[in-house]
Amino acid sequence: MEEKNSQHNSTKERSDHRLKKNKQFNYIFRKGERFSTKNFNLYVAKSRFEDYKIGFSISKKEGKATKRNLLRRRLKEIVRIHQLPQKHFNYVLQARIGACELDFDQIENQIIQLFSKASMPKQSDKVEIDNSQSLSLAEGQSKSLQSGARNK
Numbered sequence: 001m002e003e004k005n006s007q008h009n010s011t012k013e014r015s016d017h018r019l020k021k022n023k024q025f026n027y028i029f030r031k032g033e034r035f036s037t038k039n040f041n042l043y044v045a046k047s048r049f050e051d052y053k054i055g056f057s058i059s060k061k062e063g064k065a066t067k068r069n070l071l072r073r074r075l076k077e078i079v080r081i082h083q084l085p086q087k088h089f090n091y092v093l094q095a096r097i098g099a100c101e102l103d104f105d106q107i108e109n110q111i112i113q114l115f116s117k118a119s120m121p122k123q124s125d126k127v128e129i130d131n132s133q134s135l136s137l138a139e140g141q142s143k144s145l146q147s148g149a150r151n152k
Contacts, residue, residue, distance in 0.1 A: 019055030019090065028055075028092045035117045039099040039107075042114040043092040052085040057094040067100045071107075078108050084115040091118075 019025055032045035047053065056075050058068045075093055078084075085091055093114075099107070 017051065017053055017085070019053045019092065024053070024090070025055055025057065025092055028090055032090070032092065033118075035114050037110040037114055039096050039102060040110055040114055041094040041096065042118055043094065044118045045090050047088050047090045050087050052087055052089050052091065054079060054085055054091040054093065057092055058099075059095070059097065061097055062095065062100045071095060071100050074104055074107055075111065078104075078111050082108075082112060082115075084111070086119060 019028070028043045028045045032043035035042045035044070056072050058071055060068070062068050062071065075095075079093075093111070102110075
């Protein structure tokens with residue numbers, strides 16, 4: 001009897017990374033940044049908590065529950081194997097119509113591609129860092145353009 005209780009307690013200690021409520025999904029859809037591939041959308045929103053949370057959204061247009069559940073299980077396994085989510089973020093992985101027709105390797109490639117896009121810094125972040133250099137370069141170019149126009 002004690003063995004069963006000890007096993008049961010170990011599963012409760014495991015952190016739960018699921019988004020469960022409709023309100024959580026809607027918040028990430030509204031506030032999150034979207035990254036896309038042909039068959040999937042990934043919405044990413046910053047979280048105030050350390051652990052990540054992830055939810056999977058698969059439309060009923062994809063097919064019957066068995067097809068949707070198969071795709072959901074494949075997505076969960078890919079995320080688990082590759083440890084793709086980062087801490088301090090919440091994710092919603094949305095399947096587009098036609099995603100159920102893909103095999104495991106195709107899904108895996110697209111999901112890895114999505115998470116790599118999401119982990120790269122935005123172009124605007126790079127511009128802020130190199131802002132002084134780009135401004136001085138732009139000023140030099142505009143001055144040379146103006147002097148070239150005067151010489152003509």
